[in-house]
Amino acid sequence: MTRRELREHCFKMLFSADFYPTQEEAIAQLGQYLQSPEEDDVDESGILQVLHKVELKETDSEYLQARTANIMEKILEIDEKLNQAAAGWKTKRMGKVELTILRLALYEMLYDDAIPEKVSINEAVELAKKFGGNDSPSFVNGILAKFVVKGARAAGDARAAGDARVPEENRACGETQEPQETHASRETPENKESEA
Structure with missing residues (x-):
């Protein structure tokens, strides 16, 4: 299967x-x-x-x-994170289809390192297309994208502080891998000239 x-x-x-x-x-x-x-x-x-x-x-x-x-x-923990991320949409107000899809995807993003975040999000959107209403795919995508953005922001904060590791408390926001180098932090010929 x-x-x-x-x-x-x-x-x-x-x-x-x-x-x-x-x-x-x-x-x-x-x-x-x-x-x-x-x-x-x-x-x-x-x-x-x-x-x-x-x-x-x-x-x-x-x-x-x-x-x-x-x-x-993990549902209580996952729901707490969803309530924090979904401004104006507490889990009690969400449709059961969308809530179930979000729980499944967020579990994958937070606790299953074998599945890349973007795969979890894509698969969640596909489930929303199949089982949800017309607005379900964009709703699910929007909520899950917040966890990726928060994770990237946490990684950027750690990098700015001189620590390439992601703090444990920020991993709950979806960051499970080592942060990647940003364009601004890369050493390029233009950056070298501006420093000189």
Whole structure:
């Protein structure tokens, strides 16, 4: 199964888990998703009923359960970061589709170094196009972009202070890699002439 398919299943599992009153109940229901696989189908009124594909491999099933449970354990922390970044849009006001996509993408950006930030954002936008409304892709992209900008700003602050490492407290803003050199800080012939 591709990463995109796994991410989509993870989204569906997180989305359905959001309807249970306690995290324990939600985690218990994750197995239900995996035990009753069905194809996506269109009902009598022509509305797409999105379920999931048939026959998940055992490794895919284990990955999905672990990944979804890990995200659910971090939801309060992720929601706090989303509330800070989304001015005027607290998580309680967000649509469940957009909120679930943001939680999944932000988890990847903050806790999964194997997935580049821009891939997480792109995949989140694709999920928003598929499952959200007309404005969902731009909303999701705008919120997630704030984490990249904050991370870049934190990296710039660290560099300006003479420290090439990103402070631990700024990693929560999305910065997970060593900061890259900015154009202004590069030594160029023009910079050398202006210094002389």
